[in-house]
Amino acid sequence: MPTETGSSRREGIPLGRIAGVPVILAYSWFIIAAFTVVAYGPILQINDPSLGVAAYYVAFAYALLLALSVLVHELAHALTAKMYGWPSEKIVLNLWGGHTQFESFTATPGRSLVVALAGPAANFVLAGATWLVISAASPTGVADTLTNIFFWANLVIGIFNVLPGLPLDGGRLVESAVWKATGSHAKGTIAAGWGGRIIVAALVLWFVVRPLLAGGRPDTSMLLITVLVCGFLWMGASASIQQGRLRSRLHLVSAAALAEPAVGIAETATVAEVLQAAAGGGAAVVLCGPDGRPASVVEASALAAVPAPVAAATPATAVARALGAGAYVPEWAKGQELLQYLSQLEGQDYAVIDHNGRVTGLLRQSAVVTVITGKAPRENRRPQGQNR
Incomplete structure (x- = not known):
């Protein structure tokens, strides 16, 4: 089993822990950092020719300030969730900004909303504090450039993230409102996912279609940013809709309801004894070890393959298939807990x-897969008579 450090390094560069939460800089972050340097370095050089090649270092500093803004945003999520006892597994800074990955927890509409809006609130606080610094200190040169960039970055991140659609934080407002009104978390997630798709359509209309209709052409950098952002939002919104649909079927997941009949018998039994216990081979038989725990399963097809004359002399373990370690569940298990x-x-x-x-x-x-997705697994949908 890979260690936490090994797993983190495959995902990115571990930056340490903040408030006990591991922070990882994903390798994909360097793509957006490189884009920032290439796109804004020349602009800064034109606006301030005295910078020369240093304009590209300033552009990289801009990328670092964006990462800092995202880190504060995600920390706000993690620390607010910690107040409710929701453990945060890690914070990842990546191409799309970043995300906080939580461990399993039980949410309510109100708490989910508070945790979601903590992120944008943190960016608004940073923007306000930076504006006070600009107003009081009146920085000049590179300091003026970077403080203004930091102000606008946090203001834009805050405003953008409160838009009412998943995967943006504002989507939790829609999700929580529908969840509270209908009592269905699934319906809230689906509604917020569609809100995210509407936001994508609005962004495309504003930044791509509108300039074309006006007889112009979108700026290349802005077009690329729009494509990246809209692609990310569309994938996140679609995933949210799918997640909501799956969640709406969770009540159908029940060990007792989905299990097929089976009987348990000691693994020292013979095939003949298994056939007798299985009422002639119509049900699956689970062989239990000396400690009484399920260890393997004998399928009806395997029993039928044993000739009757040798059934009494053939150990059941000879035609059994081993179960995974600890592969047994209580019959009352259901829903998310069972999954x-x-x-x-x-x-x-x-x-x-x-x-x-x-x-x-x-x-x-x-x-379980069939009841969750509403579709039979592919291997179970082969035409009859087709061999594997």
Whole structure:
């Protein structure tokens, strides 16, 4: 299993921890940093010829200030979530700005909104503080350039992120409002996802279509930024809609409801004893180890392949398929709790047990996937008679 440090280094450069939260600078950040230097270096050089080649260093400083603004934004999310006991796994600064990855938690409409809006609020505070510095100190030269850039960067980040659509923070306002009104978190997420798609359409109309209709042509840099931002927003909005649709089906995920009949028997049994326990081979049989825990499964097809004359002499383990380590779930498990638990297990089949530890069924991963997505897994949708 990879260590946390090894995993982080594959994702980017670990910058340490702030308030206990790991901060990672993704390698993709260097793409936006390079774009900033290439796009704004010449502009700064034209506006202040005395800078010369130093204009490109100032442009890089601009990229660093953007990263700092995003870091403060994400820290505000993480620290606010910490007040509610929501653990933050990490903060990642990347090509798209950044994101805070949370561990599992139970949210409410109000708390979700507060955590989301903490980010833009932090940027507005930075913008206000920078404006006070500009007003009081009246910086000149490079200091004036960078302080103004920092002011406008935080103001724009704050305003942009309160737009009412996911994946932007303002989308949580739409999500929470619909969630509160309908009692459905899923409906709120879907509505906010569509809000994000509407924002994309509005941005394209304003920055691309409007200049074309006016007889002009979009600025190349602005067109590239629009494409990148709109692409990111569209993917995030679409993912939110998909997540909402999946969440709306969570109530259908139940170990007891989705499990097929199965019986448990000691793994010392023979095929003949398994056939008897399975009522002639119509149900799956789970073989349990000496400690009583499910260890392997014998499918009806495997039992049918054993000739009757040798069934009594053939160990059941000879035709069994091993289950993953700890691949058993309580029959009362359901919803998000069940999905999170299954995600930590190996294999694709899981024994279902009752309060006494007795096997009552066999839960197939394919059954869970089908009920969550509404579509059968591809391997289960092959035409009849087609061999694998």
